[in-house]
Amino acid sequence: MTPFNTLTGPAAPLPLANVDTDAIMPKQFLKTIKRSGLGKFVFYDMRFQAGGGERTDFVLNRKPYRRATTLIAGANFGCGSSREHAPWGLADFGIRCVIAPSFADIFAANCVKNGILCIALPANEVEALAALAANPATSEMTIDLPLQLIIAADGHGCRFEIEPERKNLLAAGLDEIGVTLQQESDIARFELARVRREPWRNTEDSRP
Amino acid sequence: MTHARTLYDKVWDSHTVTADDGGPALVYIDLHLVHEVTSPQAFEGLRTAKRKVRRPDLTWAVADHNVPTTDGREGHVADPESRAQLAALDENARGFGVGYFPLTDERHGIVHVIGPEQGLTQPGKTIVCGDSHTSTHGAFGALAFGIGTSDVEHVLATQTLRMKKSRNMRVTVEGKFGPGVTAKDLALVVIGRIGTAGGTGYVVEYQGEAVRALSMEGRMTLCNMTIEAGARAGLVAPDDKTFAYLQGRPHAPQGGRWTEALAYWRGLVSDPAAQFDREVVIDAASVVPHVTWGTSPEDVAPITAHVPMLDKFADAGKRTQVERALAYMGLGAGQDLDGLRIDKVFLGSCTNGRIEDLRAAAEIMRGRTLAQGVVMLVVPGSDAVRRQAESEGLHDIFRAAGAEWRKSGCSMCLAMNPDVLGPGERCASTSNRNFEGRQGRDGRTHLVSPAMAAAAAVTGHLTDVRRLAPQGDAR
Numbered sequence: 001m002t003p004f005n006t007l008t009g010p011a012a013p014l015p016l017a018n019v020d021t022d023a024i025m026p027k028q029f030l031k032t033i034k035r036s037g038l039g040k041f042v043f044y045d046m047r048f049q050a051g052g053g054e055r056t057d058f059v060l061n062r063k064p065y066r067r068a069t070t071l072i073a074g075a076n077f078g079c080g081s082s083r084e085h086a087p088w089g090l091a092d093f094g095i096r097c098v099i100a101p102s103f104a105d106i107f108a109a110n111c112v113k114n115g116i117l118c119i120a121l122p123a124n125e126v127e128a129l130a131a132l133a134a135n136p137a138t139s140e141m142t143i144d145l146p147l148q149l150i151i152a153a154d155g156h157g158c159r160f161e162i163e164p165e166r167k168n169l170l171a172a173g174l175d176e177i178g179v180t181l182q183q184e185s186d187i188a189r190f191e192l193a194r195v196r197r198e199p200w201r202n203t204e205d206s207r208p
Numbered sequence: 209m210t211h212a213r214t215l216y217d218k219v220w221d222s223h224t225v226t227a228d229d230g231g232p233a234l235v236y237i238d239l240h241l242v243h244e245v246t247s248p249q250a251f252e253g254l255r256t257a258k259r260k261v262r263r264p265d266l267t268w269a270v271a272d273h274n275v276p277t278t279d280g281r282e283g284h285v286a287d288p289e290s291r292a293q294l295a296a297l298d299e300n301a302r303g304f305g306v307g308y309f310p311l312t313d314e315r316h317g318i319v320h321v322i323g324p325e326q327g328l329t330q331p332g333k334t335i336v337c338g339d340s341h342t343s344t345h346g347a348f349g350a351l352a353f354g355i356g357t358s359d360v361e362h363v364l365a366t367q368t369l370r371m372k373k374s375r376n377m378r379v380t381v382e383g384k385f386g387p388g389v390t391a392k393d394l395a396l397v398v399i400g401r402i403g404t405a406g407g408t409g410y411v412v413e414y415q416g417e418a419v420r421a422l423s424m425e426g427r428m429t430l431c432n433m434t435i436e437a438g439a440r441a442g443l444v445a446p447d448d449k450t451f452a453y454l455q456g457r458p459h460a461p462q463g464g465r466w467t468e469a470l471a472y473w474r475g476l477v478s479d480p481a482a483q484f485d486r487e488v489v490i491d492a493a494s495v496v497p498h499v500t501w502g503t504s505p506e507d508v509a510p511i512t513a514h515v516p517m518l519d520k521f522a523d524a525g526k527r528t529q530v531e532r533a534l535a536y537m538g539l540g541a542g543q544d545l546d547g548l549r550i551d552k553v554f555l556g557s558c559t560n561g562r563i564e565d566l567r568a569a570a571e572i573m574r575g576r577t578l579a580q581g582v583v584m585l586v587v588p589g590s591d592a593v594r595r596q597a598e599s600e601g602l603h604d605i606f607r608a609a610g611a612e613w614r615k616s617g618c619s620m621c622l623a624m625n626p627d628v629l630g631p632g633e634r635c636a637s638t639s640n641r642n643f644e645g646r647q648g649r650d651g652r653t654h655l656v657s658p659a660m661a662a663a664a665a666v667t668g669h670l671t672d673v674r675r676l677a678p679q680g681d682a683r
Contacts, residue, residue, distance in 0.1 A: 016532070017525035018404055018504045022643040027624045031274065031289035033248035033296045035357075045645050050631070074525030076405035079438060079504075080643060081622075082340040083246065084356035101525075102405055105440050106340060109371075110356035123525075163372070165231050176358070177259070180366045183226065183234060187262075187368055190225045190236055198472060200465040201238070 001115045003173035007096050008142040009069030011133040012059045019073055020080035021107060025089045038085055039092030060093075064136050070097040070143060072130045075123065078107025087114045097143045099150070101126050112166050115173065117145060119160045129158065145171055212481035214376045215445050216411045219351040219476070223334050225368055232370045238333040239350075240363050241319045242269040242306065244297035245624070246338030250361035251300040261304045262367045268307035268328060271297050272318045273624050275311060277587050277614035282312050290625065304364075317590020317616040320344040320558035324428065325592050327457025331446035331473040336363055340435045341558045341640065347427035348454070349446035349476045351411070354435065374440045375485040377410040378478075381418040383492035388674040390568065391426035392560060392638070392657035394418070394490070395433035396498040400508040402488060407439025410486065413478060414444050418492035424453045425564035432559045433640055436505040445477040497673055499545055500642045500655040502533035507642070511660070511672045515543045536644055537652050538632070545670055548654075552635040553584040553665040554647070555658055556614075557621040560638035561589025563596050565658040570602040572662035572676055573609045579668025584611035585627060587619040611665065623648045636664035 029041040047058050054061045060068060071090070077100040078086060087110045090098070096116050101123040103111075108118045121129075129152060132138045138153040145167065150158040169176065195202055213221070225234040240263075247269070254261070261267055274290040275281060285291045294311070301308035309315045315322060320341055323329040329345045335352035336342060338360040345352035359369055379398055399406075412434050414427075422430065427444045434442030444450075451470060454460045461469040496510045507530070509516065515534065518541055521527040534541065539548075555561075555569050566588065578584055586606045588594035594616060597603055603613045620627040621639035629635050629651025638661050639646075642653040654670060663673040 015525055015528060017523065017529045018506075020504075020641075020643045022622075022641070022646050026645055026649075027622050030245050030624060031287075031293050033252070033293060035249045045649060050649065074529070075523070076403075076408070076438065079404055080340065080641060082338060082354035082356055084249075084338075084358060087356075102408060104405070104438060105374075105408055106354055106356060110358065113356065113358035123523075127524075165370075176370060177253075177257070177362050177365045180234065180362065180368060180370065181259075183368075184366075186225050186234070187236070187366060191367075194236075198468070200461040200469040200472070202465075 001173040004096065004115055004117055004145050004170040006142060006144045007069050008140065010064040010067060010139045011070035011072050011129065011141040012065040012068035013130040013133040014059060014071055014073045015130050017074035018076045018079055021078055021083050021086040022080055024078065024086040025083060030083060030085050035088050037092065038089035039094070042089035042093045064139060067094060069094055070099060070141055071095050072126060072133050073098060073100040075101040077103050079104040082106045084110045084114070087111045087116050091116055099126060099129060112169050113176065115170065117143065117170055119150070119162070121158070121160060125158060212479035212483070214478040214482040214484065215349060215413055215443055215476055216351065216374070216376055217482070219332055219334065220373055222332070232372045234368050235334060235371055236368055237336050237363050238266060239323070239328055239335040240267045241323055241335065241337035241342070242267060242360065243273055243319050243337065243339060244271040244293045245273045246357050247300065247360055248293060248296045249357050250364055251304065253361045254304070254364055259365045261306055261364045264304060264306040266367065267364065268309070269297055269301040270309040270316065270319050270322060271311060273618045273622065275617040276626050277617045277619050279615065281615065286626070314591050317592065318558045318561060318618055320432065321561060321589035321593065324348065324424070324453070325457070325590055327454055327460035330454065330460065330469070331450060332476050336369065341432050343435045343442050344428050344432040344558055346431035346434065346442040347424060347444050348450055349443060349473070351441055351443070353441045374411045375409055377407065377412045377439065377486040377488065378484040379412055379414050379488045379490065381414065381416040381490045381492050383418055384421065385418055385492045385495060388497055388659060389495050390657040390659060391422050391429040392433070393495055393498045395430050396500065396505070396508045396655065397490060397495050398488070399433065399437045399505045400498070401490070402437055404436060404504050404506040405438045407434065407437035410439045411441045411443060412437070412439045414442065419444060420447065423564055424449060425562045428562065429559055433505070436640060446473050497657065497660050499660065499670055500653070501537065501539060501545060502530060503536055503642055503644045504529065504533070505640070505642060505655060507533060509545060511546050511670065514545060515539050515541055517541045546672055548670045549634065550582065550636050550654070550664050550669060551633040552629060553582060553661050554620040554635055554637040554639060555584065555661050556587030556589060556619050557639040558589060559640040560658050561587060561593065563593050565638065566593065566597045566602050567600070569658040569662035570605045572659055572673060573666060574605050576609060576666040578610040578665050582665055582668050584665045585614055585620060586611050587614040588616050590616045609666070620647050622646060636661045636670060
């Protein structure tokens with residue numbers, strides 16, 4: 001995974017509450033068996049008309065937001081389905097940071113694993129950033145993860161909080177499975193102790 | 209003596225392999241359910257890294273999202289992408305040696321219906337699946353939650369997850385439900401009360417007389433919908449109903465092991481003095497049949513009410529969403545919900561595709577027929593549910609009414625398969641999500657209970673089921 005350090009690019013405002021993962025990545029694109037290439041389907045029903053033509057009023061179809069690197073959204077962003085296709089699509093489109101008043105749990109967890117930084121800020125701060133982003137002339141933002149700072153086009157800085165382990169994972173671009181596998185002996189010890197203490201948990205004898 | 213703990217605390221504590229102060233813990237996973245949509249990339253990741261499935265004996269795979277629900281599906285799935293995804297699951301399940309219920313297996317069904325049916329779902333287990341509705345299994349006092357594909361791969365490789373503990377919320381439902389009121393209505397009331405983000409960061413335990421009175425099926429419906437309130441998981445402490453449901457199921461402990469397990473399970477209750485971070489209290493007697501009017505499960509109202517006025521919403525983002533939702537749903541603020549014409553009815557899903565759900569709908573539909581122009585799909589949650597329903601003659605009631613009697617699968621809940629809503633079609637649906645496009649592009653979903661779905665089917669519009677049901681037959 002690409003380590004996250006600083007990110008500079010246009011921020012696209014999407015001031016809607018409860019944007020769900022069905023909206024971010026509709027179900028017909030979940031039939032892929034690959035992780036890649038989902039960027040062209042992100043927000044599909046919002047971006048495209050039924051016939052396939054672009055909806056010119058949708059933010060990601062307008063300049064400079066076609067190359068947006070940050071999305072500024074309403075509360076409870078990413079609610080609904082656990083589909084990781086949603087963050088895969090966002091990342092493939094080029095969006096590596098989402099700023100919103102709040103995020104759904106599973107979506108936020110999925111983002112970290114795909115190099116996407118979710119920044120939760122108070123609603124008034126999100127609205128202020130969205131207002132700047134709505135004007136193409138002031139839409140560019142820099143996200144500095146080490147400093148935990150959003151730097152807007154007007155030079156204004158906005159500090160954000162992030163859980164230390166999420167920051168580390170993003171900054172290092174770590175393979176979490178590799179890290180956990182180093183604890184193999186802990187896991188094996190846990191399993192052994194438990195099956196001795198609670199032998200009814202043994203699945204071997206119930207397997208057909 | 210240790211401090212008073214909640215049920216969630218107890219399950220969590222007994223599964224932490226290593227705990228880091230303040231940071232994420234390494235949590236052991238007892239049961240990993242796998243389906244075809246969210247697993248191919250995880251298995252591919254294992255292959256690329258030359259890793260194995262650590263505990264194939266704790267891993268069970270089934271295809272449910274993509275599968276057609278029509279007869280003869282085993283031989284031919286028309287959509288090539290669906291076919292490729294089903295083939296990938298088949299190859300991965302067999303290649304990695306995990307448990308597997310193929311489409312031709314009589315144990316086939318929706319992953320969250322067959323886990324309990326097979327006795328794989330048990331109190332005190334940690335259960336994950338790459339599907340948000342894994343919360344269903346919390347009905348047994350298991351800590352069960354959905355994960356993304358990266359975490360599916362993590363569990364396949366390590367049988368653990370790195371995660372932070374959630375906070376504790378208690379929803380207490382005292383009193384008794386009135387006639388025509390079901391677990392689905394309670395679930396909708398809870399979501400309407402706390403909002404779709406109200407549960408974010410929490411695990412919710414349901415307590416109270418009305419929850420105890422729910423059947424296992426009802427508890428599953430309630431826990432299933434808990435994710436729609438944003439919570440990581442829902443829980444109901446196991447009791448004699450839970451144990452009676454599980455005893456004798458294929459994967460439940462047998463003989464002496466059953467007795468040992470039972471002794472352990474009986475301890476899986478929140479201590480009386482345990483503290484919850486948030487408390488919600490609901491009076492069961494005040495719950496009436498509910499229906500959603502918008503495109504978020506929190507957009508819900510009693511069937512006796514109307515679409516709310518916009519000035520009811522203080523938050524600007526929410527108001528914008530509601531305006532958009534009403535335009536999408538073709539509804540006006542202030543419009544009555546009762547009497548709203550519908551085109552389709554979907555009875556099924558991991559929320560309401562169990563035997564009790566089919567019985568509730570059949571009871572309303574017995575001797576009645578679908579209203580003119582209404583199409584109804586009845587999709588049992590599993591093949592076992594289908595067989596049970598047929599043995600009770602329920603399929604004859606549905607067919608006589610004019611409904612289609614299908615095979616098990618996710619069907620029109622998410623419309624990844626041939627069962628979809630057309631543009632502008634309005635559907636009374638027993639599923640869990642009314643998001644834009646969820647059941648088909650520009651399709652309009654109203655979430656309801658099975659009884660309410662049946663009432664809509666026979667009248668042709670959203671209807672208060674209490675006008676149709678004989679009194680005194682709640683649930």
